[in-house]
Amino acid sequence: MKDEQNNIISALGVAMTFDVSLEIERRLNFLKDYVRSSGSKALVLGISGGVDSLTAGLMSQRAIRSMRESGYDAQFFAVRLPYGTQADEQDAQKCLSVINPDRIVTIDIKAATDAMMEAVNVDAKDLLSGPRHHFHLGNIKARQRMIAQYALAGSSKGLVIGTDHAAEALMGFYTKFGDGAADVLPLSGLNKRRVRSVAQKLGAPDDLVFKTPTADLESDAPLKPDEDVYGVTYDEIDDFLEGKTVSPSAHHKITAAYRASAHKRALPVVPIEIA
Known part of the structure; x- marks a missing residue:
């Protein structure tokens, strides 16, 4: 068990020691x-209202x-990408005020997302309907958001900033080719x-730093906590990534999620060349 844990820690690039000031620098x-x-002239980042995009935004602007x-x-674009009205819009706006970006762009992805779902449903409604309808819709939301960010990056000679970190990479908690x-x-x-430690050091307020993490992708369960999806807590995930001992149940859930999401962390597979 410990060998697998150590291999995962190494694969995700988690250091055994952490100095927040040195890490920020x-x-x-x-x-x-x-x-x-x-040769880029801009950084582009979607701001959701959570600590991950807040931290990445503070670093990008700085x-x-x-x-x-x-x-x-060069300049920094902070992008709001709501699907209609976002449940925690107030937090997103507070994040923007903390970051104080060079430019704020707001793009409502609802029309594009709904149009794509409608188009897919023409010939494949049986595949996307049912109990996982909102899950599939959530993935389309995530991919539409990335389309918008790359449109801005392409027009400004910019780079798109991602918010993935070791805890989410470990659990595979992101949409492939979406927020991933x-x-x-x-x-x-x-x-x-x-991540929270970095955010605090950069001056973020505690109510945003320690806000309950949510993906807010599934319309039938807005602001559903990440931990409810994982079945383990972030403290357990973080302990695992720091090489600490976690309960057998947490260890099993974490390693199972890591194995199941391997395809998200890999490049597209190709045929193996035969000599």
Whole structure:
């Protein structure tokens, strides 16, 4: 059991020690170096109202401002991507006020999402209807959001920032080619408590830092806590990623989720060349 845990920790790039100030500096330098080396002129990030996008947004805006101070012309776009009216819109707006981005763009994805679902239903309604209808609709929402962000990035010579981190990567808790798609992942290798630590250090208020994490994708269960889906807590996930001992039940659920979601963390499979 311990060997598998250690292998997962290594695969997800989780460090055994953590200094929040050094980690912020390292990741800001990474962002700035990558923007320069790629010749990009913008960073684009969807802001949901949760701590992950808040943290990535604070890092992105800080990196861009630092680059402008040194003479590099770049900007940060914070993008609101509601599906109609978002249940926690107030939190999303508060995140924007904390980040203070260069530009805020709002794109309502409801019309595009509903149109895609309607188009698929013409010949395949039997596949998407039933008890998992809202699950499939949620995946379409996530992919429409990424379409919008790449439209902005493409028009501004920008890079799309993703919010995936080690805890979500471990559990496979994201939509493949939806919120799992991005050019840069500044939170990679951090577990949830370390993401929160970074957010606090960057000046985020506690009510946003410690807000109950939700995906808010399934319309029939808005703001459903991530932990209810996992069947384990973020504390258990974070302990696992820090090499600590968790209960046998939590260990089983975590490793089972990691194995089942392997395809999300892999490049598309190709035929093996035979010599």
